[in-house]
Amino acid sequence: MTALAVTTRRHNPDLAEWARRDSWTIGLMVLLALLLGFTKLIQPNYGAFGIQGLGISIMPLAFAAVAQAIVVIAGGIDLSIGSMMALTSVVAATQMEGQSGTFGVAVVAGVLLLGIALGALNGALVVATRVPDIIVTLATSFVWAGLALLVTAAPGGAAAPWLMSLTTGAFLSDWLPKAAIVLVVIVAAIWIPLSRSRLGVSLYAVGSDQLAAFRSGVAIGRTKVIAYAIAGLFGGLAGLSLTASTGIGTPVPGPYTLQSVAAVVLGGVSLAGGRGGVFGPLVAVIVLQLIQNDTTFLGIDPNYALVVQGVILVGVLILGSLLESRRAG
Amino acid sequence: MKRDQVARRLAAILAVTSIIGACSSAGASTAPTAAAQASAAAASQAAPSVAPASAAATAAASTGAASAAALSAGSYKIGYSNAAGVGNGFREEQVCTAKAQWKAYGGSPSALTVIHRNTDAAGQASDIRSLIAKGVNAIVFNPNDPSALNPALAEAHSAGIVTVSVDSYVTDPNTWNLYNNQVMYAELGAKWLFEQLGGKGTVWYTRGLAGNPADDDRNEGFQTVLKQYPGIKVVPNDQGVFTGWDPATTTRITNDFIQSGQYDKINGIWASGMGKQIVDAIKAAGKKYVPIADADIGGFVNQLLDTKDFPGLTGAAVSNTAAVGGAGITLALKLLNHQPVQADPNAGHPNTVLLTPQILDNTTAQGRADLQKWVSVPGLNALWPLSLSIPGWTTYDPNTVPATCSGG
Numbered sequence: 001m002t003a004l005a006v007t008t009r010r011h012n013p014d015l016a017e018w019a020r021r022d023s024w025t026i027g028l029m030v031l032l033a034l035l036l037g038f039t040k041l042i043q044p045n046y047g048a049f050g051i052q053g054l055g056i057s058i059m060p061l062a063f064a065a066v067a068q069a070i071v072v073i074a075g076g077i078d079l080s081i082g083s084m085m086a087l088t089s090v091v092a093a094t095q096m097e098g099q100s101g102t103f104g105v106a107v108v109a110g111v112l113l114l115g116i117a118l119g120a121l122n123g124a125l126v127v128a129t130r131v132p133d134i135i136v137t138l139a140t141s142f143v144w145a146g147l148a149l150l151v152t153a154a155p156g157g158a159a160a161p162w163l164m165s166l167t168t169g170a171f172l173s174d175w176l177p178k179a180a181i182v183l184v185v186i187v188a189a190i191w192i193p194l195s196r197s198r199l200g201v202s203l204y205a206v207g208s209d210q211l212a213a214f215r216s217g218v219a220i221g222r223t224k225v226i227a228y229a230i231a232g233l234f235g236g237l238a239g240l241s242l243t244a245s246t247g248i249g250t251p252v253p254g255p256y257t258l259q260s261v262a263a264v265v266l267g268g269v270s271l272a273g274g275r276g277g278v279f280g281p282l283v284a285v286i287v288l289q290l291i292q293n294d295t296t297f298l299g300i301d302p303n304y305a306l307v308v309q310g311v312i313l314v315g316v317l318i319l320g321s322l323l324e325s326r327r328a329g
Numbered sequence: 330m331k332r333d334q335v336a337r338r339l340a341a342i343l344a345v346t347s348i349i350g351a352c353s354s355a356g357a358s359t360a361p362t363a364a365a366q367a368s369a370a371a372a373s374q375a376a377p378s379v380a381p382a383s384a385a386a387t388a389a390a391s392t393g394a395a396s397a398a399a400l401s402a403g404s405y406k407i408g409y410s411n412a413a414g415v416g417n418g419f420r421e422e423q424v425c426t427a428k429a430q431w432k433a434y435g436g437s438p439s440a441l442t443v444i445h446r447n448t449d450a451a452g453q454a455s456d457i458r459s460l461i462a463k464g465v466n467a468i469v470f471n472p473n474d475p476s477a478l479n480p481a482l483a484e485a486h487s488a489g490i491v492t493v494s495v496d497s498y499v500t501d502p503n504t505w506n507l508y509n510n511q512v513m514y515a516e517l518g519a520k521w522l523f524e525q526l527g528g529k530g531t532v533w534y535t536r537g538l539a540g541n542p543a544d545d546d547r548n549e550g551f552q553t554v555l556k557q558y559p560g561i562k563v564v565p566n567d568q569g570v571f572t573g574w575d576p577a578t579t580t581r582i583t584n585d586f587i588q589s590g591q592y593d594k595i596n597g598i599w600a601s602g603m604g605k606q607i608v609d610a611i612k613a614a615g616k617k618y619v620p621i622a623d624a625d626i627g628g629f630v631n632q633l634l635d636t637k638d639f640p641g642l643t644g645a646a647v648s649n650t651a652a653v654g655g656a657g658i659t660l661a662l663k664l665l666n667h668q669p670v671q672a673d674p675n676a677g678h679p680n681t682v683l684l685t686p687q688i689l690d691n692t693t694a695q696g697r698a699d700l701q702k703w704v705s706v707p708g709l710n711a712l713w714p715l716s717l718s719i720p721g722w723t724t725y726d727p728n729t730v731p732a733t734c735s736g737g
Contacts, residue, residue, distance in 0.1 A: 045464055049488070053458030060451055154540040155450065155474050168480050246450045246477035254449035289455070296408075296459035299439055302446040303415075 024268035025280045032283055035290045043297040048174035050293070055177025056167055058289045059241040060085065062183050064256045065263035065281040066191070067119075067234035072264050074227035075207035075273030076133040080122060081235050082257035083144035086250065088115050088239030090148050093157025093249030104160025112236045118144065119232015123225035141257065148251040155250040163244045179245075183282075186237060191278050194230070203227055208274025262313050263288060270320070400662045402436030407661060408460030409443045409654070410470035412453035418626075418713040420445075422651035423471065423496065425734040426717065426725075430655030432733065433725035434662065450477035457481040467491040467661035469654070475542070476500045491664045495657035497542060498678045505670070506681040507653060507660050507722075511543045514647050515550030515599075517688040518622030521645045522597045525620045525692075529560035530596030533586065534569035535579070537601040544571075547601060564595060572603045579603040583610035595619060602649065604629040605712075608642065618642045624649045625689075627711040630700055633691040645690035646700065648716040656684070656722035684719060706731065 040046050064081050071078045088111050095107045118140075125136045167179040194200045202223045205213035214220055238256065243249055267284035269276030292305040409427050414420035424445050431441045442463060444456045450473045458481055460468050468485055472478055472494050482501040485492050491505075498506040522532065534551065537544040548569070555561060563569070572579040586592050587610065597620045600607055604623025611618060621644040623629050633644045660682065663670055673683045689703070690696045703715040708731035717727035 043463060046462060049484075050462035053455070053462055053484075057451075057455035057458060155477070164480065168484075242449075242451055245480070246454060246474065247479065248450065248474060248477045250449055250474070250477075252449075254452065292455070293459045293462070296442060296444055296456065297463055299442050302444050302456070306446075 025277075025283065028266070028268065028280055028283045028287065032287050032290070035287060035294070039290060039294055039297065042294065046297070048170070051175055052170055052177040054286065054289060054293070055180035055183075056245055057293075058285050059167060059179045059183055059245060060238050060254070061256055061259055061263065061289070062187075062282055062285045063234050063238035063241055064260040065267065065285050066187055066278045067231040067238065068260035068264045069267065069269050069276065069278045069281045070203070070234070071133075071227055071231045072269050072271060073207050073273060073276055074203045074224060075210065076123075076126060076224065076227065077137065077261070077271070078119075078122060078228065078231050078235075079134060079137040079257055080118075080141035080144055081231070081238070081260055082253040082255070083141040083148065084115065084118050084232065084235040085239040085242060085256055086253040087118070087144040087148040087151070088236045089242040090151045090157065090249035090251050092240055092243045093159060093247075094152055095157075096160050096163075096243075097156075097158040099160070101160045101162050104163060107160075108163065108240060111240055112233055115232040115234075115236020115239065116229050117232065119235060120225055120229040122232070123228030126228070127221040127224050141253075145251075145253055148253070152249065152251055155248050157243070157249045159243045159247045163240070164247055167241065167244045179241075187278060187282070190230070190233070195277070199223070199226065204274050206273075259288065262309060265313055265316050265320075272324075400434055400659065400666065400668075402431060402434040402440065402662070404440075405436070405467065405662070405665055406440045406463070406465045407431065407436070407442070407658065408457075408463065408465040408468045409441065409445075409657075410453060410456045410460065410468065411443075411445045411654075412448045412450075412456060412471070412473045415445060415447045418710060419649075419651045420471070421710075421734065422713045422717075422730070423654035425654070425730050426652040426656075426723065427469065427654035427658050429725040429730045429733040430658040430723055432729070433723075434658070448473075450474040454478050454481040457485065461485050461488050461490060465490060467493065467665055469493045469495060469657040469661050471496045471654075472499045491661055493657045493661045493664070495653040498676075498681060500678075502679065504680065505660055505664060506676075506678055507656055508681075508684065509543075509649055509653065510683040510685055511546035512550035512553075513683075514624075514649055514686045515547040516554050517686055518645060518647045519551050519554040519599055521688055521690060522599055522620060522622040523554065523558045523561050525643065526561070526596050528558050531562045531564055531594060532597045532599055533565075533592075533595045534563045534567075535582070535598065535600045535603065535607065536569040536571050537574045539571050539573075544601065551599065564591065572601065574602060576603065576606050579606040580610055583607050584614070587611065587614045587616060592616060597621065600624075602626060604644065604646075605632060608632050608639065608644075612639065620644060622647065625703060625715045627704060627709060627713055627715050630704055630715055631711065634697065634700055634704065643690075643692060645688050646703075646715075648687045648689075649714055650684070650686075650716040650719055651714045652717050652719045652723050653684070655725065656719050659722050659724075684722070687716065708732070 064085060067081055068078060091114060092107055092111045096104050122137055122140055125140070126133050129136065166182055169178050170176055171178045171181050202213065202218045205216065205218050206220055206223045210220055263281045263284040265271060266287065267276065267281030269281060288309055291308055292302065295302045295305045409424065411420055411424055424443060428441065428443065442460060442465065444459070453473045454477065457468060457470065457478060461484060468490055475498060478499060479501045482492050482499065482504055486503045492503065494504050494506045496508050498508065536548065555563065570582060572582060583606065598607060600621060600623040602624040604621055605626060605628035608618070608621065608629065618639070618641050623644065623646060625646045625648045630646050632639050632642060633646065660670065670682065672680050676683050689699045691700060706717060706727050709715070717730050
């Protein structure tokens, strides 16, 4: 898919065309609806509170998945997201401890800038060294994780109260978790203008076919660096949401890197680059979390959730390559 | 281009395998906390004829006696969250004792929801919210962090759910804490060891994990006793050496210690749960044993009792019971039944029950017989803590615990 194809696609409002193009996301939403129905079936009193809990629980992974999606769309992969979250989270928590709420605003801004800088550094290393993305970001993941431990060796720090209140409870209706609203508003405010801009088209073009993008006049290196920088911004948001939901920073990275890859794959973003969006991965994160919750409601070993998630992931990859080979053949 | 695609495929496969692999991966080091029986003797002497269920109410660790009403699972639903150390002996045993105690109260397996997985503090908060959504009456949990779960715990309280933190404390004001008195763990072992040396000599001080609350508490206890024995010198220094509660690290540290000749200059060892590895390394090096104080881990206690393979080994085991899981179930049921629970005024945290450790050594026939009782539970993993009962807090037959681990 070239840049040109992406541009024409967006100007076609035809519903059938939309269904065909986003069939994966639609399928995913059906899966989510079925899972919600199943959850209600096994846990009849599942309701507003369950949804609120879901909203808070998905937040860190959702931001991480958006970060991963943007890099993957641009033809890369970022294995340092989990460590980046740990680093930004401990920086936020240690800087906010004992400070005023107003100072907290400055810390949030600083941490987001830090995320952008870490991401840009990833991108610059990938572009400058021509070492595969997977190796560069694996290496930097150790750097970020080490720095996080240097910031604080043990979990600690604090979060500004206003930041914590952003993630707990509901807004307007019990069924609208604040965390989910914050998530959607932030992602939409960044992603919608981005995907409609020239830069957004370049991201898809670079991920889809670098040579074609280069011949169409896209600055490959610059686009890649920007993609990683935006991923860093979302990585910083993911780290902040960890601090906001727990009130502390933990220097040891959580399981977010690989789960973000899982969410991106399940969310219909092609690992070959150039295809997909951030909406699919967001739905995928909810699906993954709901599977985890259902093991609790069913009273079965929660580690089955990992097995189920892994099996789904393998299935998606097999399905994806089957579809691809059919298209090619 | 093609090579990049291959690389990305590989990444995805890596993701899949790691997610699945996470199932079996052992969690990070976890405090081999817990301990317990001591004032048991006192409690059972005071009420020698109490039935097991009411014995649960004669609090061994807390100062005051509670009501004698028997506890039963009734129609309650309990949630249990352990979010680190899957595969770690202490954490596994802790979960088993919770299941065994629930069974002993007549609870059906389906009314006890156990979420036992490795995750971070945010993940444990998510697990607690799942349990709230499930509509349980009480949540017993081993916290991944003292304060990170507070928002989720506050939600539990507004839903009318009783919360009990075991093995470590949380700062949430409405949650009850129940854990082993780690200060006393260190004091008992240190006092025994220093007495063995006649109050004079050099002691190798091997600790647990730097920054861990249980390790900090143990250090406090060790230092307190050390001050009372001016004739005792500590190596490598007053702050000791950290094993990280990791068997491989402990073996390496001990080998280095022996090879550098430092072992030949010491008279005793204080250990924080890694005694088996230390004794094994001394035996492998063909050195003479020095008295050692450690925890009630099966492997170590078996060494103390094995005079054939470990001739001349003198040691003491301080209990650090993992039965805090079962005790947590008892505490939750007491709170649900509005039975009085006495908080320990010296715990340093409100709403806290501290369990008193017990020390047994192999220098007397009585001590050996008591140690033998600890290792008599069939099917118990050698790397797990041995003391399975906490008088006043657990009522199950310890022999049933290993079966609970493998079954539902």
